[in-house]
Amino acid sequence: METDKLSHAALLSTRELEIVELVVQGLSNHKIAQQLEISKRTVDNHISNILKKTNTGNRVELVRWSLQWGKVCIDNVNCCPLPAPGQIEDCNEMVS
Numbered sequence: 001m002e003t004d005k006l007s008h009a010a011l012l013s014t015r016e017l018e019i020v021e022l023v024v025q026g027l028s029n030h031k032i033a034q035q036l037e038i039s040k041r042t043v044d045n046h047i048s049n050i051l052k053k054t055n056t057g058n059r060v061e062l063v064r065w066s067l068q069w070g071k072v073c074i075d076n077v078n079c080c081p082l083p084a085p086g087q088i089e090d091c092n093e094m095v096s
Helices: 014-024 029-036 040-054 059-068
Strands: none
Touching: 014 029, 014 040, 014 059, 029 040, 040 059
């Protein structure tokens, strides 16, 4: 089932979260590499690891996963500050 793929939170590193934010903005791996001043191959590896950790099969599913779990903010919609390392919060609990 498609919703099963998006039904779990994943622990992503700070760098992986940076890359997810850039994917959500629509940047290609080449553009992400330029912006972060790393090689495209490194970006390719990060994307592959992110897709595995999030159990998503492509960039579109990754964007949906990111929105569902509050990992990204688009145009001030679905905004949730990331918790400090070691602190786990559910963004939805902050909404009243």
